[in-house]
Amino acid sequence: MANYRIAPSILSANFAKLGEEITAVIASGADIIHFDVMDNHYVPNLTIGPLVCEAIRPLTKAIIDVHLMVEPVDRIVPDFAKAGANIISFHPEASRHIDRTIGLIKEQGCKAGLVFNPATPLHYLDHVLDKIDLVLIMSVNPGFGGQKFIPEALNKLRAVRARIDACGRDIMLEVDGGVKVDNIAEIARAGADAFVAGSAIFSAGKDSDPHRYDTVVGALRAELAKV
16 A cells, blocks of 8 residues: 555644644554645735744654745745744745755755646646655645645646656545545545545534544545455
């Protein structure tokens, strides 16, 4: 079976108890903490910055995957690297020089990822696939949690999976938006191996026990085992 990784997005967590939420979700079997950074400029929402990343870094040894939805992007990259990010990904539209931004992320000691919105073409990969460590396909329009999965993202995932397999490099293919128990297997079959899930995990936990997410993470794992 592929090395599937579940990445809860703290955008949907209880921020009054963020440390407890992160500890609980990792203990329940999640692999990656996904960090959605929005600037109310590139996307119509305002979320969290490097200080929050710095605060949660001592709480877990799990990978912190920072998704920058900010423009311009280069200014904030060193701050998140210093705060403890392991992976930093950005949108090509938010950088005037994509190759330079990738280089900046690598210089800071982090892995670099490129993010594609639903209507963003994949041709940017033609020139940087040999340098990045992650491709993130947005299956919703960025800005808000709780949106429905856009089915066309499956075709995009298949196309990126073909590119990754052809290049022979170890590149994570992540999907973000509307991922839940009843569609994660289909998404995995399209080629994804990392799955960002926000409301599907944190809302389910709050409905029962706010500090335990074993049931929903286990259900996601069970679906992935069918692939």
